[in-house]
Amino acid sequence: MIKAVENPLGPGNPGTSTASSRNVQDIIDSHELSFYQISVVACCVIVLLLDGFDAVMIAYVAPVLIKVLGITPGQLGPLFSAGLAGLTVGAFLCGPLADKFGRKPVLVASILIFGGFTLATAAANTLTWLIVLRFAAGVGLGGAGPSAMALVAELSPTRLRASQIAWLGCGIPVGGAVAGFAAAKLIPAFGWTSMFVVGGALPLLVAIVVAVWVPESIRFLLVRPGNDARARRILARIAPDFSQSNLQLSVGRTSENSGTLRDLVGNGLGVSTVLLWIAAFCMLLVVYFLTNWLPVLFRTTHYTMSETSILLGLFLVGSPVGSLSIGYLMDRINRYLCMAVTAFIAAICFIIIGRVTEEVAFAGVTIFFLGASCGACVTGTSILASFIYPGQIRATGIGWTNGFARVGSIVGAMCGGILLASGVSLSALLQLVSLPCFIAVVAFLFLKGTVGRYQRSRQRSDPLTPQVLN
Numbered sequence: 391m392i393k394a395v396e397n398p399l400g401p402g403n404p405g406t407s408t409a410s411s412r413n414v415q416d417i418i419d420s421h422e423l424s425f426y427q428i429s430v431v432a433c434c435v436i437v438l439l440l441d442g443f444d445a446v447m448i449a450y451v452a453p454v455l456i457k458v459l460g461i462t463p464g465q466l467g468p469l470f471s472a473g474l475a476g477l478t479v480g481a482f483l484c485g486p487l488a489d490k491f492g493r494k495p496v497l498v499a500s501i502l503i504f505g506g507f508t509l510a511t512a513a514a515n516t517l518t519w520l521i522v523l524r525f526a527a528g529v530g531l532g533g534a535g536p537s538a539m540a541l542v543a544e545l546s547p548t549r550l551r552a553s554q555i556a557w558l559g560c561g562i563p564v565g566g567a568v569a570g571f572a573a574a575k576l577i578p579a580f581g582w583t584s585m586f587v588v589g590g591a592l593p594l595l596v597a598i599v600v601a602v603w604v605p606e607s608i609r610f611l612l613v614r615p616g617n618d619a620r621a622r623r624i625l626a627r628i629a630p631d632f633s634q635s636n637l638q639l640s641v642g643r644t645s646e647n648s649g650t651l652r653d654l655v656g657n658g659l660g661v662s663t664v665l666l667w668i669a670a671f672c673m674l675l676v677v678y679f680l681t682n683w684l685p686v687l688f689r690t691t692h693y694t695m696s697e698t699s700i701l702l703g704l705f706l707v708g709s710p711v712g713s714l715s716i717g718y719l720m721d722r723i724n725r726y727l728c729m730a731v732t733a734f735i736a737a738i739c740f741i742i743i744g745r746v747t748e749e750v751a752f753a754g755v756t757i758f759f760l761g762a763s764c765g766a767c768v769t770g771t772s773i774l775a776s777f778i779y780p781g782q783i784r785a786t787g788i789g790w791t792n793g794f795a796r797v798g799s800i801v802g803a804m805c806g807g808i809l810l811a812s813g814v815s816l817s818a819l820l821q822l823v824s825l826p827c828f829i830a831v832v833a834f835l836f837l838k839g840t841v842g843r844y845q846r847s848r849q850r851s852d853p854l855t856p857q858v859l860n
Contacts, residue, residue: 411638414608414621417629419547426627427545431554433604434538435561436596437501441534442565443572444508444527444589448473450573454582459517472521474803476528478796484533485789486650488540493785494606497537501597503530509590512583532796535562535772536789543776543784544607545628549721552773556717559769560710567706609781612641641781653783654790662778662840663787666771667794669833672826673733673767675798675805676740679823680705680764683806687816697750701757708761709768716766720773726838729770730831736763737827744817767830771795778841 452466480500488496507527514520539555546554569585576584605624611617621639625632654663684702693701712732719728739760743753772788779787809819 414612414625414639414641415548417625417632417639418545418608419549421547421629423547423550424628424630430545430604431542431557433596433600434497434542435557437497437534437538437593437600438558438561439565439568440501440589440593440596441504441531442562443569444504444565444593445473445477445531445562446566447569447573447585447589448524450570450577451582451585454577455517455520458582461517465517469517469521469524470803471800472525473528473531474796474800476525476530477532478528478793478800480529480532480534481536481789481793481796482532483529483789485536485540485786485792487533488537488785488789489783492606492610493537493541493544494600494604496785497534497541497604498597498601500530500533500537501593501600503527504534505530505590505593505597507590508586509594512586512590532792533789535792536785539772539776539788540785541604541607544609544781545605551776552720552725553714553717555773555776556713556720556769559713559717559765559772563706563709563713563765607781609641612639613782650786651790654779654787658844659778662837662844663790665833665837665840666774666778666791669729669733669767669830669837670771670791670795671798671801672830672833673736673764673771673798674795675802675826676736676823677709677764677768678799678802679806680760682803683810687810687819693750701750701754704754704758705761705764708758708763709765712762712764712766713769715762716770717773720770724838725770725774725777726834726841729767729774730834730838732763732766732770733827733830733834736760736767737824737831739763740820740824740827744820768795774837 448469452469455461455466455469456463484496484500504527507523507530511520511523511527514523535558539558542554542558543551569589572588573585576588605627606620608621608624611621611624625639653659681702684698684705716728716732739756742756743760771791775788775791776784809822814822
């Protein structure tokens with residue numbers, strides 16, 4: 391019979407397994423990735439790809455809505471803001487729910503929410519209804535990421551956790567790019583509603599696949615009574631050679647943490663949590679500043695519309711490349727130094743771009759590396775959250791980190807107009823925008839120390855504390 395018992399030394403420590411008990415993470419870590427694990431990651435990547443598709447497609451539909459609804463471009467502001475607000479609420483709300491009710495049910499519910507309300511948007515005929523439905527869909531969009539990332543983190547070997555979450559991180563920008571290609575084909579042929587039909591129907595179909603194929607986190611199951619048989623079946627698909635006879639499974643020391651803000655800032659985690667939120671806020675601020683205002687900024691120079699579009703495309707292509715690269719590196723090199731160096735590269739790229747506006751080719755290379763470094767930092771903050779927070783509050787930690795990042799995205803989208811109205815030069819403006827990247831560098835460097843001190847102090851005061859912050 392499999393039972394959840396305390397691991398006296400913590401996951402990954404020598405001696406955690408005995409003749410009658412073995413840590414579940416040790417079992418996962420001792421095996422190569424199975425086809426089942428790879429297929430689960432693939433399902434979650436598809437979910438986040440559709441997440442990115444639904445989140446970005448409104449930008450491609452907006453020009454048509456102006457004509458159809460007879461509105462001005464300025465009236466689209468609340469429509470764009472509604473989606474971002476929903477994303478933020480979803481990230482803050484669904485992380486704690488995933489820690490309380492399970493990663494899988496919240497993930498499926500999030501997919502159904504953003505798929506259902508996106509499909510319903512195709513029937514909207516007023517701006518008010520569009521705003522309401524985009525906000526509701528945004529809640530689901532914001533909730534899918536934390537649930538999927540926490541699930542993948544707990545089903546992956548610790549040595550490969552960062553690279554597996556990185557695949558999820560590149561799903562959203564790729565989905566946004568796919569939305570652009572789809573809009574070019576669908577809107578002229580079938581009208582603007584076709585984007586919402588496709589963007590709503592596909593997630594509903596994928597929700598069925600996720601409900602049938604994707605498992606619940608084994609760790610989540612084992613800390614709750616009555617799930618032994620279900621946990622055993624999932625583990626057998628990950629480690630087929632695993633013998634379960636007379637073996638108990640441990641999941642490390644558990645606590646009564648309930649997945650609330652108090653859990654993230656209490657128990658010695660407060661400084662680390664605030665530093666991570668600052669870094670996430672700063673990096674998504676600059677990403678949304680660039681994606682919203684880069685075309686406008688470069689049109690103030692000698693660049694043509696075609697050249698500006700290519701430069702923005704290079705930025706967007708660089709993002710998934712950076713996500714995958716940072717995942718690979720964080721599995722092999724100190725995670726916090728990786729993030730600090732990457733944020734520093736982003737800051738330097740901002741400064742360089744402001745000085746090379748006459749060289750299109752060099753600007754293109756710099757823009758690509760800027761996109762890669764920004765994408766790496768956005769994904770990397772979620773990866774860090776998956777290591778910093780213990781399992782009982784992991785989804786909450788990822789969700790609130792994403793939530794503060796989303797607040798940064800709203801600020802980044804808004805501040806562009808204010809900065810442009812100030813009349814500063816392009817060079818000075820980009821140097822100013824590099825400041826959040828430098829702030830993130832400092833935050834990542836301090837995180838390295840605060841997380842390490844927290845873990846050492848916990849182990850000194852209680853040798854039974856598991857190494858959840860490795």
